Amino acid sequence: MKCGAVIVAAGCGERLKAAKPKAFVMLGTKPLFQYSLDIFLAHPQINEVVLAVPEEEVSSFSKTPYKIVKGGATRQESVTCGLAALSPDCEAVLVHDAARPFVNAAILDRLIASLAQKKSCIAAWPVSDTLKASQEGVITHTIDRSSLWAAQTPQAFPVAILKQALSKAAKENFVGTDEASLVERLGVKVHLVIGDAGNIKVTTPEDWTLAEAVLKRPL
Ligand code: C5P
Numbered sequence: 001m002k003c004g005a006v007i008v009a010a011g012c013g014e015r016l017k018a019a020k021p022k023a024f025v026m027l028g029t030k031p032l033f034q035y036s037l038d039i040f041l042a043h044p045q046i047n048e049v050v051l052a053v054p055e056e057e058v059s060s061f062s063k064t065p066y067k068i069v070k071g072g073a074t075r076q077e078s079v080t081c082g083l084a085a086l087s088p089d090c091e092a093v094l095v096h097d098a099a100r101p102f103v104n105a106a107i108l109d110r111l112i113a114s115l116a117q118k119k120s121c122i123a124a125w126p127v128s129d130t131l132k133a134s135q136e137g138v139i140t141h142t143i144d145r146s147s148l149w150a151a152q153t154p155q156a157f158p159v160a161i162l163k164q165a166l167s168k169a170a171k172e173n174f175v176g177t178d179e180a181s182l183v184e185r186l187g188v189k190v191h192l193v194i195g196d197a198g199n200i201k202v203t204t205p206e207d208w209t210l211a212e213a214v215l216k217r218p219l
């Protein structure tokens with residue numbers, strides 16, 4: 001099975017309030033996007049990698065062992081641009097947020113094992129907080145968390161399925177916050193694969209401080 005990866009790094013990262021697009025801000029010794037990119041490039045079962053970046057960053061890359069594409073106005077459009085750049089013989093794809101720098105090879109192994117059985121799947125982690133539904137600041141009820149998972153990336157699909165899901169969503173003006181939500185709308189089963197509690201998404205300045213602390217912790 002030929003397997004590609006699309007890493008989306010084309011967001012502006014408004015909530016981080018940095019001078020540059022989030023994925024291009026230095027975290028320790030390298031830009032945020034480089035952490036997950038290095039994991040994918042080093043994985044023996046990932047055959048090619050496409051990185052979607054903001055238009056103004058395209059020219060900052062010269063010769064690379066991965067493809068660079070200009071991203072779109074939404075995350076979903078950036079995924080569509082990345083997918084179009086994959087080789088036509090790529091059968092499966094892992095989509096990853098550059099904003100999750102601590103993805104690891106074991107997560108990729110688990111997703112690829114599931115993909116090999118033609119299963120769509122996402123990395124996820126069981127919800128540990130007690131969840132409350134509310135109206136006007138008052139709790140209406142407590143939600144049973146036993147069946148709830150927090151979706152992470154990578155999210156992995158047969159390429160044909162993801163392309164179909166993206167084109168249906170575009171036609172119907174549906175914008176999802178992840179790829180699984182688009183594939184679910186096709187009626188295709190999406191399986192949960194154990195992610196990692198450390199596979200955090202860096203969104204706010206507080207997340208950034210946490211990511212720096214993770215990097216500095218002794219191994
Ligand atoms: O904004 P948020 O943190 O939810 O974005 C998740 C990921 O999607 C980030 O890695 C971001 O760079 C990417 N993205 C993108 N193109 C957009 C918006 C977000 O590649 N237009």
